[in-house]
Amino acid sequence: MKSITKQKPFEEIQELLSGFDRLFIVGCGTCATMTRTGGTEQVIEMKERLQELGKRVSGYAVIPIACDEMTKETLKENNRAIGDANCILVMACALGVHRVSLYIDRPVIPALDTLFIGVEDSPGDFREVCAQCGQCIIGETAGICPITTCHKGLVNGPCGGTNNGKCEVDPEKDCAWTLIYERLKEQGRLDLMRKYHPPHNFQVSPRPKTLKIS
Amino acid sequence: MTSSFKEALDSGKFVVTSEIAPPKGTNLETMLHHIELLKDRVDALNVTDHQSSVMRFPSIGGCLAIKEHGGEPILQMTCRDRNRMSLQAELLLAYTRGIRNVLCLTGDAVPVGDHKEAKGVFDLDSVQLLKAVHILESGQDMGGSELDGAVEFCAGAIVTPEANPIEPQLIKFEKKIEAGAVFFQTQAVYDMDNFAKFMQYARQFPVKILAGIVLLSSARMARYMTENVPGIFVPQNLIDELSDAPKGEVLAKGIEIAGRMIATLKRNSICDGVHIMAIGREEVVPDILAAAGL
Numbered sequence: 335m336k337s338i339t340k341q342k343p344f345e346e347i348q349e350l351l352s353g354f355d356r357l358f359i360v361g362c363g364t365c366a367t368m369t370r371t372g373g374t375e376q377v378i379e380m381k382e383r384l385q386e387l388g389k390r391v392s393g394y395a396v397i398p399i400a401c402d403e404m405t406k407e408t409l410k411e412n413n414r415a416i417g418d419a420n421c422i423l424v425m426a427c428a429l430g431v432h433r434v435s436l437y438i439d440r441p442v443i444p445a446l447d448t449l450f451i452g453v454e455d456s457p458g459d460f461r462e463v464c465a466q467c468g469q470c471i472i473g474e475t476a477g478i479c480p481i482t483t484c485h486k487g488l489v490n491g492p493c494g495g496t497n498n499g500k501c502e503v504d505p506e507k508d509c510a511w512t513l514i515y516e517r518l519k520e521q522g523r524l525d526l527m528r529k530y531h532p533p534h535n536f537q538v539s540p541r542p543k544t545l546k547i548s
Numbered sequence: 549m550t551s552s553f554k555e556a557l558d559s560g561k562f563v564v565t566s567e568i569a570p571p572k573g574t575n576l577e578t579m580l581h582h583i584e585l586l587k588d589r590v591d592a593l594n595v596t597d598h599q600s601s602v603m604r605f606p607s608i609g610g611c612l613a614i615k616e617h618g619g620e621p622i623l624q625m626t627c628r629d630r631n632r633m634s635l636q637a638e639l640l641l642a643y644t645r646g647i648r649n650v651l652c653l654t655g656d657a658v659p660v661g662d663h664k665e666a667k668g669v670f671d672l673d674s675v676q677l678l679k680a681v682h683i684l685e686s687g688q689d690m691g692g693s694e695l696d697g698a699v700e701f702c703a704g705a706i707v708t709p710e711a712n713p714i715e716p717q718l719i720k721f722e723k724k725i726e727a728g729a730v731f732f733q734t735q736a737v738y739d740m741d742n743f744a745k746f747m748q749y750a751r752q753f754p755v756k757i758l759a760g761i762v763l764l765s766s767a768r769m770a771r772y773m774t775e776n777v778p779g780i781f782v783p784q785n786l787i788d789e790l791s792d793a794p795k796g797e798v799l800a801k802g803i804e805i806a807g808r809m810i811a812t813l814k815r816n817s818i819c820d821g822v823h824i825m826a827i828g829r830e831e832v833v834p835d836i837l838a839a840a841g842l
Contacts, residue, residue, distance in 0.1 A: 485657050485668075486628075486654060486655075486657060486668060486670045486673075487670055488654065488670070488673045489673065490673050490674075490675040490676065490720065490723055491675070491716055491717075491719060491720035491723060492711075492716050492717065492720060493654040493673075493674075494654070494706065494708045494711070494735060494778065494779055495656065495657060495778050496711060496716070496717075496778060496779075497712075497778035497779070498712050498778075499712075499713070502657065502660065502778045503657045503659050503660065511716050512713060512716065515713065515715065515716040519715075524715075524719075527716065527719045528719055528722065528723065530675065530679075530723060530726070530727070532676065533632060533671065533672050533676050533690070534671070536671075
């Protein structure tokens with residue numbers, strides 16, 4: 335599981351940083367390193383680009399797991415450089431940005447957009463497979479989540495836009511229900527496609543979702 | 549007040565429906581003209597619901613206009629733009645204003661339309677919307693609360709007989725029937741033999757099927773549809789007929805083809821009726837009916 339990010343357009347980052355001339359940059363050693371959006375290489379590249387614009391970069395740190403509470407310790411170690419900055423630019427997913435914001439008493443700016451939680455099929459090839467809806471039905475849909483994989487999130491079968499196994503929205507994308515159909519057929523479980531799925535319960539865990547294990 | 553469309557379906561006659569598209573804006577002149585032109589020529593008129601995800605005057609507004617002009621409307625309702633509360637509320641409104649027919653659709657995807665950044669709602673799907681209609685008919689809402697005054701609708705859905713693969717489509721067709729659909733309007737069909745095969749299968753269910761007839765206005769449009777529109781297949785001989793038509797007579801050829809298909813379906817009792825979609829050329833629907841001998 336990885337939090338999949340992409341870098342914001344540089345113009346947007348510049349806009350977000352306007353008024354801040356001394357920066358500290360934070361990267362993440364986990365997901366953002368695998369997606370090549372917030373690893374050491376990208377952090378150094380960002381540092382150089384910002385320096386070219388006349389910004390002063392007081393330091394940087396690539397935190398092992400930015401969303402983790404240990405982030406607090408890494409930030410402490412960089413206390414002095416962070417103290418020199420008037421803004422923190424975070425090259426991690428929003429979970430990392432949020433975590434950093436909890437421990438630093440100055441503006442925290444995201445350099446990345448968080449796209450989805452996904453899997454890596456092959457190096458550099460990421461795909462969304464779960465929308466964390468809290469009501470898993472993939473036991474009846476051959477392991478393929480239609481809420482995530484179907485553009486419209488349909489749970490009772492394909493729409494009229496299914497097009498020779500592809501989705502009308504994007505011919506590069508598979509029709510989730512064709513995939514589900516083929517797998518269930520192979521397993522001799524096509525009767526599952528006839529099952530009526532009621533409307534989704536959006537309050538199964540109302541937002542903001544929390545969980546405490548006692 | 550009952551649905552005159554439902555009466556037509558139950559009468560066993562060859563039922564004809566057509567559809568009108570509300571305007572992009574507040575000028576209702578063209579839509580009202582189409583209503584006047586068609587209301588007495590067909591058994592019911594569908595009003596499209598932001599067709600192709602293009603924002604327009606609402607479907608229910610068009611249906612009310614049809615009622616005001618003495619016609620029989622079929623309210624097209626997609627799940628794209630409203631959550632379950634809003635859909636139910638609109639069904640309550642429709643019922644109080646004499647609208648008795650509803651066509652339950654999933655709705656096109658948002659990115660194919662003209663508000664590409666909008667949120668696609670899809671809180672319900674077409675099967676769940678059909679169920680919702682029947683829950684409201686039972687005197688309750690989807691939350692389980694009692695209604696002060698229920699609804700009664702002739703509820704329908706759509707099916708795509710040319711979908712590939714076809715089996716998932718047929719399974720969904722059966723789910724829609726179980727959810728309460730009593731009539732179906734099909735996606736455009738052109739291959740009459742293939743459609744007759746679909747009907748052989750569909751005849752085992754106690755529902756009325758109206759074949760979708762989309763006017764072919766040129767060979768180019770026919771080619772475009774067969775290549776780009778999911779679930780539509782236009783046989784080459786029809787495309788040839790259109791491209792062989794003399795200049796200035798191509799539309800007339802399209803009308804002739806549509807009329808011929810309708811006449812074939814009626815003569816051979818292949819299905820229970822037709823749903824004519826002229827897509828911007830509603831003016832010629834009476835010509836199609838004439839060409840079909842209706």
